[in-house]
Amino acid sequence: MELELGLQGKRVLVTAGTKGVGKAVVGLLGKLGATVLTTARERPSEMSAEFFVAADLTTAEGCDAVAKAVMTQLGGVDIIVHVLGGSSAPGGGFAALGEREWLQELNLNLLPAVRLDRALLPGMLAQGAGVIIHVTSIQRELPLPEATTAYAAAKAALSTYSKSLSKEVSPKGVRVVRVAPGWVETEASVALAERLAAQAGTDYEGGKKIIMDSLGGIPLGRPSKPIEVANLIAFLASPRAATITGTEYVIDGGTIPTV
Incomplete structure (x- = not known):
């Protein structure tokens, strides 16, 4: 018997929902009865166009388009899952990271969440309820200096932003939680x-x-498998986790070696 999570009818936005963890989250939340809108640069042929918006979230214009689609297609939002992230920075340590590489990492791993939250949080606050989940990374604690310094720094910034946001909006009914995967x-x-x-x-x-x-x-x-990360996210998004806010859940198979 499956655990009832109480997600039926919830309106959900999942970023980067066509591959990996995002795709697993979209599939699981849909199976659990939520109405899920997702976004990526391009829609895969197997994914329904009804609840998909093509957008480049590394730009302010792309985030604005997604926020407008949430209001048009969902009429508001109850849960936001910020999965978007990654790194295309070259190896070679700090010297290989120029202005372009730093801006790319921030525009991919930090600013989309900031922009979408800024656009959609007022609606959550008006309804006095909502859940925001920021997918960070264990690399904010365990950076790989050869290749992921900028990515790790951007994820650390996302984690700090998420914590601050939780302190501001949790008293108003909106929970903010972080999930930090290791290698998936x-x-x-x-x-x-x-x-x-x-x-x-x-x-x-x-x-x-x-x-x-x-x-x-x-x-x-x-x-970890993508569905294992999705299982954690689904629980944290659900009423079963009603008093969980402002904290980070690591799912890394024990990779981080410290307490």
């Missing part, structure tokens, strides 16, 4: 493991081990 076996991470495996002359499992070793090891012995 998404399409992108599978491609990375395969590429590393090819370079090292090993197989996919060998490529996975290279990634796990770079993180200092994963005690559980494997990365």
Whole structure:
């Protein structure tokens, strides 16, 4: 028997909902009875156009278009799940990160959440209820200086912003929570493991081990699955988590080595 989460009829916005964790969240919340609008730059052919808006959330104009679509297509929002994030910065440490690379990381990993919250929070506050979930990363605590300094810094900024926002709006009925995944076996991470495996002359499992070793090891012995992260998000978004706000939940298989 499945745990009843009370998400039937909830109006939900999920960013980056066509792949990886975002796609898993969209599918799970829809299965649980929520009405889910999602967004990405392009709509996959298998995804319904009815509750999808194509937009580039790294721009203010893209965020504005999504906020307007929420009001037009959902009539408001009860839950926002900010999944959008990632990094395209080159390796090479701090010297490889110029103005362009820093702005790209901030525009992808921090500002979309800030802009969408600013546009949609007034409606949540007016109804006296809502949940905002910011997907951060364990790299805010465990950055990889060779390649992810800017990404880690942007996620740290997102986490701090999320905490501050929770202190402001939780007394008014809106919960704000963070979920910090470690390595998740998404399409992108599978491609990375395969590429590393090819370079090292090993197989996919060998490529996975290279990634796990770079993180200092994963005690559980494997990365998380997208649906496992989605399960956590669904619970935190639900009335079952009614007194949870302002905190961060790590889902990393034990990667972070400290208390």
